Amino acid sequence: MERLIQANGQPHYGIFSSAPGEVNYRDFDFRSPMGRRLGALAKWRRFHQFQYFGLISDELIGGCALANLSLLGVGFVYLFHPASGRMIEHQFRMPLGLGTDFSQQPNAGVCELRSGRNLLRLENDAATREKRLLVELADGTRIEASFSEAQPAFQPMCVCTPTAVNGWVYAQKVAGVRCTGQVRSTLGDFDLAQLGAFAHHDWSAGYMRPETHWNWACLSGAVGEVRVGLNLSCGVNETSFSENCYWLDGELLPVSGVHFQFDRDQPLQPWSIRSSDGQVELRFVGEGLHRERLNLGVLASNFKQVFGRFEGILRPPGREAVRIEQLWGFVEDQYVKW
Incomplete structure (x- = not known):
């Protein structure tokens, strides 16, 4: 489809075989919970968008995110070196999103944040189906990373769900793709292809619940010769349709609802993640x-992203089970008010 919002002002809902050309949120017929039509200011204030690019290998873990929260632009980037336990991390907050730019085309355009001599840039190329990350920081850190959904073929999860009484969320997820590029930092210099690095990617936007919470899990790696990716969540994107899935060599396999069991006060302790249909049974150790913590009254966030290792089993219907042994990945515990 060319546009997510239809001529009647309502989104297309469902799981799609490909991304919409544009998330044209300004055409949404946005109403109050009592049915009053809301104008351009309310559409701007309540629309939120974020994009995330993650890197996974045995020798280097990384993540970069950009978020447009209308009143605030947010970005973060980190690198973690498992062998030494050393970590680099930077956070940026831009009032009213000044210094940021966000494309509403999931497969095309640029989202970026500039703060002084620091640049976080995520670029998506529709022609090549490439996703590219560029980070240039004042301390000399530089990350160039990219992957393609075309070679070999990969089917992203593209889903739009209703949210609360008057909203919707479009989410596009990728995991289990090989990644190339270069990283230069005080942790060392790394060639991502030589590391056998994998990537995952999230592009999400819409009218999310004003106050919400979610858990999320993602892994990317190889089991023997099979490329494996996983994307599971609880709390968002599961009204009528679900983003829950995993990939085997780029083939998307949907999963039912999942339950996360963990100690919120000790997020590095083991997590248990299971799906109700029995396809997923995993243990994660951070x-x-x-x-990150932020409390500005009208905006608040309590965010923990944990990186560590998964073990367990995936049971694709009608196929041999896939055993996960010490694969790197991420889990998240997030509260947000926006």
Whole structure:
């Protein structure tokens, strides 16, 4: 489809075989919970968008995110070196999003944040189906990373769900793709292809619940010769349709609802993640943590992203089970008010 919002002002809902050309949120017929039509200011204030690019290998873990929260532009980037336990992390907050730019085309355009001599840039190329990350920081850190959904073929999860009484969320997820590029930092210089690195990617936007919470799990790696990716969540994107899935060599396999069991006060302790249909049974143990807290009254966030290792089993219907042994990945515990 060319546009997510239809001529009647309502989104297309469902799981799609490909991304919409544009998330044209300004055409949404946005109403109050009592049915009053809301104008351009309310559409701007309540629309939120974020994009995330993650890197996974045995020798280097990384993540970069950009978020447009209308009143605030947010960005973070981190690198974690498992062998030494050392970590680099930077956070940026831009009032009213000044210094940021966000494309509403999931497969095309640029989302970026500039703060002084620091640049976080995520670029998506529709022609090549490439996703590219560029980070240039004042301390000399530089990350160039990219992957393609075309070679070999990969089917992303593209889903739009209703949210609360008057909203919707479009989410596009990728995991289990090989990644190339270069990283230069005080942790060392790394060639991502030589590391056998994998990537995952999230592009999400819409009218999310004003106050919400979610858990999320993602892994990317290889089991023997099979490329494996996983994307599971609880708390968002599961009204009528679900983003829950995993990939085997780029083939998307949907999963039912999942339950996360963990100690919120000790997020590095083991997590248990299971799906109600029996396809997913995983244990996660954290080795590092990126944490952010923000409380500005109208905006608040309590965010923990944990990186560590998964073990367990995936049971694709009608196929041999896939055993997960010490694969790197991420889990998240997020509260947000926006």
